Amino acid sequence: MITHPTAAELTEALAGVEAGPPGDARAAFIARVADNARATLEREAALGPAAEAAAVARLRILLGRDGDFEALNAELCARLRDGRLAPLDPAVLAHLKAGLVDQVAIDQPSYWGLAALRSESAPR
């Protein structure tokens, strides 16, 4: 599940959006952000469950244990933090990359970095 913010928090923030006076630049900006948030929520409802199920399946293999997404993701974070898993471990990177492709497809599908992630390599 995506947090910081969660879908529930976005829904709550959207409920607090009030229409501004016509022609007001700040109100127009907020309206665009709100549209963006609504589209994000729609994508999350459509894509989120499958992304989470795929993450759980990957994490079970990577960590060699069972659990729900929150528990497995917390375990991955703990093992990376204390060094039981190395940051450049190819299996870790493969999981991170797959999860990121799914998350950015929900958060910012037009973000250019998604193309970089899906291409062969970044420029250098």
Add this chain to the structure above:
Amino acid sequence: MDVSAALSALAPRLSAAATAALNVRRLSGGASQETWTFDLDDGTPLILRRRPPGGAMSAAALPLSTEAALQAAVGPRGAPVPEVVRVCEPADGLGEAYVMRRLSGETLGKRIVRDEAFAAVRPGLARRCGEVLATIHATPLDGLPPLNVSDAASELARYETVYRQSGARRPVFEAAFRWLEERAPPPLERPVLVHGDFRNGNLMISPEAGPNGGLIGVLDWELAHLGDPAEDLGWICVNSWRFGEWRRPVGGFGDYQDLLDGHAAAGGEPVSLDRLLFWQALGSLKWGVMCLMMYASFASGADRSIERAMIGRRASETEIDLVLLMEQAA
């Protein structure tokens, strides 16, 4: 306080022939500073930067008089910065503030990296950025106002603390903290003046190359400090300010080697691509943690706007940059 009236009263001290301030308009402003544009009646175009009354100074931001002093120190050495006209005194009635010349150019990254108008300056811009950074980094420290000193390890530790406080569990950040910790370059024996926020948005670009190669102003000195020159070289390469031109790592307009060559040609200490990439990765990580910090003001109830909530969803874009850099290193 009436900013317009205060500026008119100050006009004769800003330019001998002036008697009034015209076209006074606020451009932008956050919690820690405001920017105003105005003209004097003798035609002088100016900018006022001031701390809003009661405005909280963020822990990292410098006093405005320090920003002004840094611009005054680097300008005569050849770094393009707006000329400081006056550092305000209490009697000026503007609070903590300073006035500088207004430059004419473009700061919007999206236009700089894409518009046809900038096609002629783009090819030379990365090299020019390297040259200007070398000039800034070579500024003698004697006589500069007090500045914080930071290095790679202290910056990492600072941002890891903020990340832990956020309560987020993001494995990309966990991996990145450990990866960068292992590679962190040691503190420099002689840290240099670092701009600290050298990127699209803070660089004023002119469509004409001219003697300045298109880079006519380095703005926004509030994050300046003493540190590693590679910090500035890496920060402008963070993916979040390439505006879609992700194949051109330097600000969406140039290549790493042009930036490094410009820096070395202007007398900068040699910086390897690996060291630059370390600071680029740390920059992405910092920007990702900043997105979480901005979201935190929503979560705490301090700012319940949709804007603050949504910025948290931009943390994932920085994770892309980090994963790509870790893959390259693996």
